[in-house]
Amino acid sequence: MDLHFTAHEPDPEEMEAVDRLLSGLPLNGHRRQYLLPVLHAIQDRKGWISPGALNYACQRLEVPPAEAFGVADFYALFQTRPHPPVTVHVCDDIACHARGAEALCAEVRTALGPEGESRDGHATWHRSPCLGLCERAPAALVVAAGDPPRDQALAPATGGDVLSAAVGVAIPQPDLAASVPQIGQPGLKLLARVGRIDPTSLDDYRAAGGFLALRRAFEMGPAAVVREVVESKLVGRGGAAFPTGIKWQGARSAALPRYLVCNADESEPGTFKDRVLMENDPFALIEAMTIAGFATGCEKGFLYLRGEYPLALARIENALQRCRERGFLGEDILGDGVRFDIELRRGAGAYICGEETALMNSLEGRRGEPRNKPPFPTEAGLFGQPTVINNVETLVNVLPIVIEGGKAFAAIGTERSTGPKLFCVSGHVKRPGVYEAPFGITLGELIDLAGGFGGTGRIQAILLGGAAGAFVTPDHLDAPLTFEGTRAIGATLGSAVVMPFDDTVDLRQILRRIAQFFRDESCGQCVPCRVGTVRQEELLHRLATDRPLGSLAAELALLKELGQAMRDASICGLGQTASGAIESALARLPIYQEKTL
């Protein structure tokens, strides 16, 4: 390609960072796919992506600089203007808001100066959407460029910890029990090994039954594995609730090569279950992906990990390495002639990249803009090839399905929502954390499992399913937490977020924050979402500051119309769900009444 470059030159460090990353990679065919990894390498080394570094990356990858800039400028973790080497991302999203985020922001502001500025040129801070650490709110992520870069997730975070981490001090984090209160309880299937084995040790994993499912799957053969998954009635845990067996069956008759993708971009506010699995049982995900690849005829898997998960990154990287060394990944797995390997890729701060087609664009080195469907990924996905994409938790469920059989799995839960389920409980409960329970546990029972309501105990509302979910009230405690049960109460299970808010929380601010989230995370491609999310936030801002345009009724009518157009005419699920939680809150909670304005 005949490319044109500006006169900016890279410095030696930038060149070295790019060269080191690209050394040994096959730079043929789809070489643009390494754009995100290369941008990470530059960002990790220098704290920002300079024009000279970008030029160099574009030369190596043969990408036009305007396009590469557009990619870098899409992702919140990439800085495209001069920036201090240390960035503190302080979560001010809803679970943290309910647990002291504003106080934390104030402390950080006192220490580092106004958001986005830097007193000493060394560190700055930005507010962040949910960091996936809600069970230990308030949370912060400290990102320090260097060789090696040092990233630390802090939760609960204090101003003092943030400052120490910013100068490189390692801050010890609470015991795993603070995230997984059920550790060691009998009967757990998905969390069975969490907290009980050393997540860095392949031997520990094997001693705890690891890779038995893989062996069993190889004995059964691919068709039989898919049959069991169909029989299990497993549906996707990533939010869209699509039957996994049907997806896999469809893929088996598709063209070759096919790709397997694990969606580990977990960014739905309030969601942290995949993080807990990956940090504490990483080999299980690798085993499950290998089975999925075997069953659907994929020789190559991609694991797209949320960019804000440094511990999960380290644990998965280590696990992949161990598996390759010992023949659990590679050319001849278990000596059975099965070929499969996994490439780990990091996201870079974009909720929309959890949407499956946006994720594929991101993997290809493009902006995370969702594609129009059809065609669906099983026909034309990554690099235009048939692609099977599943959520982390979905995949991990395949292990018990292979071991115990689809029928046994289907016997757990309800008729239409089968199997065990992980719930992300945060906000005002006594013991927030990830909880495993069979589908069908009621909302009230789950809250009891989490120690009962916390805060003042006087609960105004419970958010189910995340920002793309819906609000319910304490009147709904008897509702079974299943796909059909939540639908029956006008909600959705989504990514299994359960987040109660007590009466000290200003729900107007929560709704405004949700609206802000969708505005910030919209990819900007389609009009209904790009502008609709802006108008929705402005409207909620007017209501929250008591300055409606016309009457309250007129504002609510406008909001409804906006919601309908976003639901009907947006390209993807982000725009389609951007008004759901807000509309549910306004419909069933006494947040705004004519007299309050």
Add this chain to the structure above:
Amino acid sequence: MTFQDAPDAKIPVPRGPVPVVPPPRPRRAVELTIDGQSVAVPEGATLLEAARQIGIDTPTLCFLENLTPVNVCRICVVEVEGSRTLVPACSRKAEPGMVVHTDSERVRLSRRMVLELLGSSVDLSTAPQIAGYMERYDAHPERFGPPAPPARDHERDLARPGHHPAPHNGQTATGGQPVKVDNELYVRDYSKCILCYKCVEACGTDAQNTFAIALAGRGFEARISTEYDVPLPDSACVYCGNCIGVCPTGALMFKSEFDLRQAEAWDESRQTATDTICPYCGVGCTLTVHVQDEKIVKVTSPIDHDVTNGHLCIKGRFGWEFVNRRE
């Protein structure tokens, strides 16, 4: 390492004549129902083509016959029975037995809302086609409230993805910003940009293969930009003007037209348009030369012209600048 400094004078080759391809295998007909009428279209036809075939006029903004559909504006959405959401007519393929409604309540609401959202955030003063749609769908962009003042020069180019200032004073955010005037041939007024992606496609694989401009930023701060917002003369731009040719809103405009408009001297009623063959090389592109007061004010090419598909190179598009200047 070989970095080029200034843009060199490489002259792009216009899209040449399309090679003759063997006739495709006979395509099956697809039968469907649109607004109660049954219609048969060749396999692979879109709902837009099917609707046009029976005389139903569907509004489009981001669609253009000579570009790959990006289906982003959503003005063309229609209702397909059994589909949870509306679907974009411009890119959705007709399927046998589909039952389509192009003027239902839902369709009208979404189309009106798309127009209102655009109208409330974009300066549409040089987009007469959209004004027509506004009337047809009774759109009232002002109902979202008063617009915020325009951004300062380059302010929008510095937005951080995932961050924006909180809404202020009940004002509505817009794309308002100063015009980018950084070369003698054309200007970029992104306050008029509806982000239809057409210019990017024309600059990229759909015509020019230069890739001087791309989408940058995200969400409402998404925008068309060169790398790091460098001025066009520092970018890969070769001034083919193909982006101007496809821009539906006047955001990209010949400097000649821009200057006349600034002087309030632009007057289409005093203009003539004459087709001629470009004299510069042997390809034979048709030029449509627009003349006002005996001066060439812009050059376009017919979109259905089989040599150019509406696309030209710098010589055909801007060579007349020299003619004008010599006078």
